[in-house]
Amino acid sequence: MTDEILLKWVTEYKKGFSKPIILLALAKKENYPYKLTREITERTKGHIAIAGSNIYPILKNLVNEGLIQKEKVAKPTKSEDSSKKQYRSVYSLTSAGEELLKDLQGSLKEFIGIMHELIEE
Amino acid sequence: MTKYNEKQEIAKYIVEISRLLPYPKSLKEEVLDDLKTDVQSALDDSVDKSPVTVFGTPLEVAKNVIQGQEWHNNRAGWNIRFFAWTIDLFLKLSFAFIILGAGFFIMILLVPFDELILEFSKWETGSFIAIMSSSKGQLVTILSFLVILPATIIFLLYNIVLEHYFSTTIGKKVFHLVVVDHSGLKMNGRQVIIRNLSKIVLGEFLILDTVLGMILERQTPERTHYQRGLDILAETIVIKI
Numbered sequence: 001m002t003d004e005i006l007l008k009w010v011t012e013y014k015k016g017f018s019k020p021i022i023l024l025a026l027a028k029k030e031n032y033p034y035k036l037t038r039e040i041t042e043r044t045k046g047h048i049a050i051a052g053s054n055i056y057p058i059l060k061n062l063v064n065e066g067l068i069q070k071e072k073v074a075k076p077t078k079s080e081d082s083s084k085k086q087y088r089s090v091y092s093l094t095s096a097g098e099e100l101l102k103d104l105q106g107s108l109k110e111f112i113g114i115m116h117e118l119i120e121e
Numbered sequence: 122m123t124k125y126n127e128k129q130e131i132a133k134y135i136v137e138i139s140r141l142l143p144y145p146k147s148l149k150e151e152v153l154d155d156l157k158t159d160v161q162s163a164l165d166d167s168v169d170k171s172p173v174t175v176f177g178t179p180l181e182v183a184k185n186v187i188q189g190q191e192w193h194n195n196r197a198g199w200n201i202r203f204f205a206w207t208i209d210l211f212l213k214l215s216f217a218f219i220i221l222g223a224g225f226f227i228m229i230l231l232v233p234f235d236e237l238i239l240e241f242s243k244w245e246t247g248s249f250i251a252i253m254s255s256s257k258g259q260l261v262t263i264l265s266f267l268v269i270l271p272a273t274i275i276f277l278l279y280n281i282v283l284e285h286y287f288s289t290t291i292g293k294k295v296f297h298l299v300v301v302d303h304s305g306l307k308m309n310g311r312q313v314i315i316r317n318l319s320k321i322v323l324g325e326f327l328i329l330d331t332v333l334g335m336i337l338e339r340q341t342p343e344r345t346h347y348q349r350g351l352d353i354l355a356e357t358i359v360i361k362i
Contacts, residue, residue: 034159038166052163052176053156056189075158088158089151 014048018058020108021048023093023101026068030092033059059091067097127170131160134172134179141183143288143299143307144192145362152186183306193305196347197298197361199335206327208292213279217272224268232261280317285310296361303356315355 018040025031025039033055041049050058062068068091075086093101135153142149160176167175176182187193197205232240240261283290288307289299300316302308308316319330333350345353352358 032155032158032162034162038162053159053182053185053189054177056185060189060191087154089155 017048018050019062020101020104022055022058022062023067023097023104026091026093027098027101030090032088032090036091062097063091066094067100068092069094127164130170131157131164131172134160134176137179138183138186141179141307142186142305143301148190148192148362152190156182156186180306184304187305192362193301193303193358193360195361197296197359198347199331201296201298201361202347202359205290205292205296205298208295209279209290210292212291213276216279217276220272220275221268224264224272228261228264228268231264232257277321280320281313284308284317285313293359298359298361300357300359303358308355308357312355312357316349316351316357319349319351 021040021044022036025036025043028039031039034052036059037050037052037055059068059070063070070089070091072087073090075088135157138156139149139153160172163175164170164172169175173179177185236257240255240258280290284300285308287294288301293299300308302312319326327349330349330351334345334348334352337345337350337353338347348358
């Protein structure tokens with residue numbers, strides 16, 4: 001029973017971090033959804049893994065909030081023929097997203113510091 | 122798996138997802154292209170070459186795509202639904218009358234007109250024995266059944282068949298309306314039937330159904346906005362694209 005509760009709580013608090021982590025990942029470089037999920041999994045050493053298409057609603061939310069933007073870029077292809085160019089959507093931070101991230105980083109550092117102290121007591 | 126087989130698997134997977142999204146191609150195309158890119162990347166990074174295992178079932182993905190696009194947020198209002206219904210009613214009646222007219226024309230070719238009228242007049246008396254005692258009576262009865270039945274079927278099933286296969290009707294399509302599950306996905310057969318029960322009988326039941334929806338809308342406006350009573354029961358919404 002306690003294992004189930006633990007799993008539920010861990011999932012819930014990790015979910016809460018998904019948006020900040022997406023912003024942090026996009027602060028490094030723009031990316032498309034699947035690669036973003038891979039980068040998040042690698043950088044959090046597997047602690048936060050957003051599976052497959054689950055990232056789409058989160059990205060939509062962040063776009064609606066004006067924190068990230070979506071644009072079309074040419075897909076790298078082996079063919080040199082420009083008439084065969086294909087495009088894909090990539091996401092990047094907006095200036096509002098950059099501003100929020102600066103404030104958020106300060107707040108997160110403080111919060112994590114306090115949590116660390118509480119755990120160590 | 123060869124590169125060609127992998128491409129085929131991905132194409133099949135995308136088609137399955139697309140089937141769950143009853144929206145125009147112009148809306149879906151870009152999203153499905155991006156999805157294809159993601160699925161290809163996921164497979165490139167994985168030993169397992171099944172899109173379902175690596176990326177999720179078509180239903181899970183379709184749900185996430187809907188949430189990511191919010192195509193189903195714009196519910197069609199009562200006015201526009203009424204106009205669409207008017208067009209559909211006109212079309213249903215027209216199809217039914219065309220079939221009845223064609224059937225009657227064929228009957229006249231097979232049975233002389235005055236004898237046809239005589240048989241029909243026997244129906245007024247309601248005497249089944251009198252009608253079926255003559256071969257002409259039997260012929261007219263069978264022909265009438267063969268004409269009335271398809272006309273009735275078309276009238277009753279117009280909405281059900283079109284909404285099941287296309288998630289819309291001709292009248293709705295004129296106004297860019299689509300009927301979907303409340304989550305934005307394609308309806309299942311059960312939902313199509315339930316929401317159209319009040320259209321099987323003309324007039325009174327549909328009016329009651331609509332008025333019930335309007336009353337319930339006042340109680341829970343965010344949840345039951347612009348839904349008839351049977352829409353609420355079937356968990357379907359009509360959206361404007």
